[in-house]
Amino acid sequence: MTPQTDPQSSVPPHGTEPAPTNLTAARVRLALRGFREGWSIFVESRIGVIGLAVIIIFALMAISHPILMATIWDEATYDPVTGYAFDQIEQPAPPSWAHPLGTDPLGRDVLSQLLSSTASEFILGIVAALVTVSIATMVGAVAAYYGGIVDTLLMRLADLVVSLPGLSLLIVLSALFDLNLFMLALLIGVLGGFGGSAIIFKSQALSVSVKPYIEAARVAGGGRLHIILVHIVPNLLPLSFLYMMFTVTGAIFSEAVLSYFGLLNIRMSWGIMIHTASTAGYLLGGTKYWWLIVPAGASITLLCSTFYLVGRALDEVANPRLRRR
Amino acid sequence: MTVSSGLPDIPSAAGSPTPLVRVESLTKLFPMSRGLFRRPSAHIHAVDDVSFELFEGESFGLVGESGCGKTTIGKLLVKLMEPTGGRILFQDDRDTAGGQTLTDIVDTSGKDLKEFRRKAQMIFQDPYESMNPRRTIFDTIAEPLSVQGIGSPPERMDKVRDLLELVGLTPASTMLFRYPHELSGGQRQRVAIARALVVEPTFVVADEPTSMLDVSFSTSIMHLMSGLARQLGVTYLYITHDLAVARYMCQRIAVMYLGKIVELAETEELLSNPLHPYTRALLSAVPSPDPAHQRDPVNILGDVSAPVNPHPRCRFHDRCPMAAPQCYVESHPPMEDHGGGHLVACYRV
Ligand SMILES: Nc1ncnc2c1ncn2[C@@H]1O[C@H](COP(=O)(O)OP(=O)(O)OP(=O)(O)O)[C@@H](O)[C@H]1O
Ligand SMILES: [Mg+2]
Numbered sequence: 001m002t003p004q005t006d007p008q009s010s011v012p013p014h015g016t017e018p019a020p021t022n023l024t025a026a027r028v029r030l031a032l033r034g035f036r037e038g039w040s041i042f043v044e045s046r047i048g049v050i051g052l053a054v055i056i057i058f059a060l061m062a063i064s065h066p067i068l069m070a071t072i073w074d075e076a077t078y079d080p081v082t083g084y085a086f087d088q089i090e091q092p093a094p095p096s097w098a099h100p101l102g103t104d105p106l107g108r109d110v111l112s113q114l115l116s117s118t119a120s121e122f123i124l125g126i127v128a129a130l131v132t133v134s135i136a137t138m139v140g141a142v143a144a145y146y147g148g149i150v151d152t153l154l155m156r157l158a159d160l161v162v163s164l165p166g167l168s169l170l171i172v173l174s175a176l177f178d179l180n181l182f183m184l185a186l187l188i189g190v191l192g193g194f195g196g197s198a199i200i201f202k203s204q205a206l207s208v209s210v211k212p213y214i215e216a217a218r219v220a221g222g223g224r225l226h227i228i229l230v231h232i233v234p235n236l237l238p239l240s241f242l243y244m245m246f247t248v249t250g251a252i253f254s255e256a257v258l259s260y261f262g263l264l265n266i267r268m269s270w271g272i273m274i275h276t277a278s279t280a281g282y283l284l285g286g287t288k289y290w291w292l293i294v295p296a297g298a299s300i301t302l303l304c305s306t307f308y309l310v311g312r313a314l315d316e317v318a319n320p321r322l323r324r325r
Numbered sequence: 326m327t328v329s330s331g332l333p334d335i336p337s338a339a340g341s342p343t344p345l346v347r348v349e350s351l352t353k354l355f356p357m358s359r360g361l362f363r364r365p366s367a368h369i370h371a372v373d374d375v376s377f378e379l380f381e382g383e384s385f386g387l388v389g390e391s392g393c394g395k396t397t398i399g400k401l402l403v404k405l406m407e408p409t410g411g412r413i414l415f416q417d418d419r420d421t422a423g424g425q426t427l428t429d430i431v432d433t434s435g436k437d438l439k440e441f442r443r444k445a446q447m448i449f450q451d452p453y454e455s456m457n458p459r460r461t462i463f464d465t466i467a468e469p470l471s472v473q474g475i476g477s478p479p480e481r482m483d484k485v486r487d488l489l490e491l492v493g494l495t496p497a498s499t500m501l502f503r504y505p506h507e508l509s510g511g512q513r514q515r516v517a518i519a520r521a522l523v524v525e526p527t528f529v530v531a532d533e534p535t536s537m538l539d540v541s542f543s544t545s546i547m548h549l550m551s552g553l554a555r556q557l558g559v560t561y562l563y564i565t566h567d568l569a570v571a572r573y574m575c576q577r578i579a580v581m582y583l584g585k586i587v588e589l590a591e592t593e594e595l596l597s598n599p600l601h602p603y604t605r606a607l608l609s610a611v612p613s614p615d616p617a618h619q620r621d622p623v624n625i626l627g628d629v630s631a632p633v634n635p636h637p638r639c640r641f642h643d644r645c646p647m648a649a650p651q652c653y654v655e656s657h658p659p660m661e662d663h664g665g666g667h668l669v670a671c672y673r674v
Contacts, residue, residue, distance in 0.1 A: 023478055026502050030461065212455040216520070219403050220469035221442035234459045 038317040048313025054306040058118055058299075065115035078109050080116040080268045085109060092282070095291055102291040104273065105280035114295050117269045121303060124185045124255055125248035131189025132197055132247040133240045139194060140201025141232045144209045145224065155202065161195035170254055174263040181266050184258070188251045197243050201236055208235045238318035245311025249304040256300050270296040343416060344378035345528060345560050346402065347427055351375045351411035353397050357633065370632040371397040373584035373640075374411070376660070379528070381416075384554055384561040386575030386592070388568055388607070392631060393581045395564045396450070399530040402562060403447045404430060404438065415444070415528075439473060446521035447530040451537055452513035456505040462489075462516055463501040469524045488519040492549060511542030518550065522557065530562045535570065547573055568607055572596060580604045583632040583640040585657060590667040600669045603641050639672070647673045 042048045069078065077083050084107040085091070087098055091107040101110035139158070143151040173179065173187065208214070209232060217227050258264050259271025262279070266272060277283055277292035353372040356365030371394040379385050387395045400406045402413060414427035430441055446469075449455035456465050466488060467481045476484060482501075489497035492515040505513055514534055521529050531550065535543035551574055554561055563574045571578050572592055579589040580603065588601040599605045632640065637656045642648050651672050652658075660668040 023482060026463075030502050212449045212451055213457045215400075215405055216447070216449060216455050216517075217457075217468060217472075218405060219442065219445075219447045220472055220520070221439060222468065222472045226472055230460075231457050235457070 041317045042313050045313045045316055047309040048316075051306045051309035051313065054302060055310065058303055058306075059122070061115050062118035062122060065112070065118070068112075068115070073109075073112065078112045080108060080113040083108050083112065092289060092292060101295050104276055104292060105282060106276065110273070110291055110295060113268055113273050114270070114299060117273070117296075118299075120181055120266070120269060121252055121255070121299075124181050125251045125303075125307065127182065127185035128188040128192070128251035129244040129247040131186060132192035133244050135190065135193025136197035136201040136243065137233055137236050137240060139198040140203075140205040140236065141228045143198075143202045144205035145228055145232060151202075155199065158195055158198040158202075161191060162199070164191075164195075166191060166195075167254060167257060170258060171261060171263060174258050178265050179258075179263075181255070181264070181269075184255060184264065185251060188247070188254060192247055192250070197247075200243070201239060204236055204239050205232050208232050238315050241314040241318050242311050245307045245314070248307040252300060252304055252307075270300050343427070345381045345416045346379040346562075347412075347414040348378070348398075348402070349376050349412040349414070351398065351401060351413065352409045353394070353401060353406065354409045367634045370584045370635055372401065372408075373632065373635075375581075375584070375586050376411075377579055377586060377589060379560055379562060381527070381560055382554075382558050383577060384551070384563050384575040386571035386578040387562060387564045387581060388566065388571050388578055389581030390566060394584045394632075395566075395581060396532055398581075399447065399532050399562060399564055402528075403445045403530050404433075404441065405447070407431070415441070442469070442473065443524045444526050445528045445530070446524065446526040448514075448517050448521045448532065448534045450533040452510050452517055452534075453505075453537070455517055456513060458505055461502045461504060462494075462508070465505070465516060466520045466523055469520065473524070475524065484523060485519070488523055491522070491553070492516070492519045494519070509542070510538050511546060514538060514542070514546050515549065518546075518553070522553065522559070525557075526559065528560045528562070530564070532564045533566065536565070536567070543570075550574065568596070580607065583635065585640050585670065586660065586668075587641065587670045588668065589660070591665070594665065594667055598667070600663060600667065600674045601641075601671050602645050602647050602673070639670075641671075649673060 042052075069075065075083065077085055077087070085093065085099060085103045086107075088096075088103055088107065091103055092105050093099060093103045093107075095102045099109050099111065101114065104110055104113065139154050143154040169191070170184075170187065174184070177183075179187070209227075214227060214231055217231055222230070255264070255266075255269060256271035256274070259266060259269050260275045260278065262272075262275050264271075273296040274283075274293055277289070282289045282292050351372055352370075352374055354368040355371055357367040357369065373394075375394075375398065377385070387398060389395055397406070401408050408431060411431075412429050413431055415430050417426040417428045433441055460468075463482070463485055466485045470476055470481045470484065475481075485501065486497040489495065489500050494500045494512060494515050505516070508516065517534070534550065535546050538546060547570065550561070553559065561574070563571065565571050565574075568578075575592055577589065577591050578595050579586045580595070580601065581587065582603050588595065588599070588604045590598075595604065596608065599608050636642075638654070639645070639648075639652045639657050642652050645652065649672070655672065658670045658672050660670045663669055663674065
């Protein structure tokens with residue numbers, strides 16, 4: 001038995017934290033502590049830190065574009081879509097002091113195009129990821145806990161969505177409808193959320209819903225909504241983090257492919273930059289015109305793999321099993 | 326008005342005439358083929374025509390080997406499962422005029438079910454899995470209060486502190502906002518006890534609460550639980566596979582074998598005068614505290630199996646050292662009183 005202090009006394013314990021005076025304060029303190037612990041686990045895994053650093057660099061790139069446009073870049077020369085580099089004799093021009101990444105076949109500054117696209121890649125990825133994970137979490141939790149006919153219907157729908165060839169479907173849809181970036185993000189999110197990730201989330205939710213603490217919650221008097229929202233969904237969080245990062249990767253990649261085919265109603269993007277180089281016939285030009293392809297291609301690859309790395313690190317943070325070490 | 330039963334009169338341990346819980350012909354079958362549209366080909370008879378009564382304030386032990394249906398009975402009694410057949414009658418405290426009423430809880434739902442959740446609680450076997458790893462100790466213990474809308478948040482906080490002290494987790498303020506993984510198995514089981522008692526239930530199913538703990542923890546948990554039973558007047562259905570534990574905790578013990586209760590008696594009577602061959606076999610496996618005392622060793626044959634579509638004859642027949650032709654041809658023996666409420670289901674005693 002542990003040594004016991006007088007049970008009647010209400011003096012603060014000799015532990016690290018003072019006795020919580022009210023519930024809200026205690027919860028805030030708990031959240032901060034959770035964040036600190038999570039951060040230290042995140043820092044421990046190097047891949048997470050590297051990934052986060054790269055994401056911050058991309059975020060700085062996104063912010064830098066409007067600043068550069070407002071200060072040293074004049075609109076007529078540097079606008080990513082309508083600009084023209086009159087100072088260059090031949091287009092595409094190789095890198096120079098005025099144009100660090102050269103110009104594209106239409107005489108537009110490549111660095112300006114690269115920077116201006118960064119923000120929309122982020123928005124696309126994050127919207128698609130949030131939509132996917134929200135839908136998949138709810139579909140998975142509901143299917144697992146209710147079972148029966150609800151489960152059967154949702155899972156047959158998921159099978160149907162999975163059996164659709166995703167990218168080809170997006171190509172057809174974007175050819176039929178005038179898709180902008182936001183609609184594309186929603187579409188990717190809905191297809192992902194009702195499709196493959198719904199199946200994965202359901203199997204995870206199923207393994208949670210047979211845990212004794214679900215039965216304990218039922219004996220406590222908890223209804224279905226309480227059990228799904230309080231006990232099942234929070235235990236799907238580690239998976240959510242992982243899937244969010246995968247979806248970001250998938251969304252950025254899909255956008256690049258669709259833009260490459262010229263099917264999206266977007267002003268500028270990394271995919272469009274490669275599309276421009278390709279339609280003007282520079283894609284097969286070997287390494288001679290590298291600045292037309294390498295910056296955009298490398299950005300796509302780097303951002304995709306970075307989100308993947310961060311996802312892996314967040315998975316470790318959110319997984320209490322690994323926390324127990 | 327009292328619901329009459331076909332049971333022989335059992336003298337009450339607490340001296341009250343009406344039982345707190347009366348279980349009549351309780352049956353639970355699990356279909357073996359699990360498909361939405363396919364008809365199951367076989368059933369596991371997890372609980373098969375079981376009847377017993379629990380009296381107010383007593384601890385009633387349910388003892389038997391793994392897979393004999395103990396947990397299933399416990400879950401049926403707190404309405405975690407629907408029975409295939411039979412009735413579960415609970416004392417109805419709304420009745421005031423003289424005699425107590427028993428109500429069938431099998432079909433209760435809605436408001437009545439909510440009320441039932443305040444009266445009947447359960448402590449689960451596995452202290453590591455019976456708590457959501459993402460919820461603090463406060464959230465876990467206060468869950469019955471918050472989902473049932475009992476008290477304001479500060480009142481719940483006070484109540485949780487009281488319970489933490491009651492179960493010996495002191496000082497309470499250091500425990501409130503910890504997570505389950507920061508606690509030992511014994512401490513977690515104390516939290517589980519606090520969660521079960523927070524709504525001040527009259528009836529608690531304790532499903533092997535100490536079987537996954539170290540010996541040192543398990544004795545202190547048993548000590549705590551029997552102390553709380555006396556202090557709060559809680560009635561326990563105490564499930565265990567260990568007769569020594571049942572002896573310490575319970576006033577009466579029922580021995581189960583493959584979905585059937587085969588013997589039921591007051592603890593000392595059952596231990597000193599076991600009548601069913603299965604009970605004798607169980608007892609011969611328990612080391613006697615008195616080295617001078619020698620029990621006749623009883624051998625039972627073979628292994629316990631799952632009761633899948635069992636033959637209607639005596640369940641214990643295949644392993645019984647005293648089986649006679651009668652046991653083979655007749656159906657499973659009924660529970661018969663051998664004096665003083667000592668019930669046995671065997672043709673050979
Ligand atoms: N949900 C279920 N679905 C199908 N079969 C079940 C289910 N729950 C229990 N069973 C079966 O019913 C029988 C009784 O199980 P139960 O869990 O009640 O046994 P127990 O006496 O508690 O055993 P233990 O000591 O191992 O906990 C077993 O054969 C088991 O396989
Ligand atoms: Mg059990």
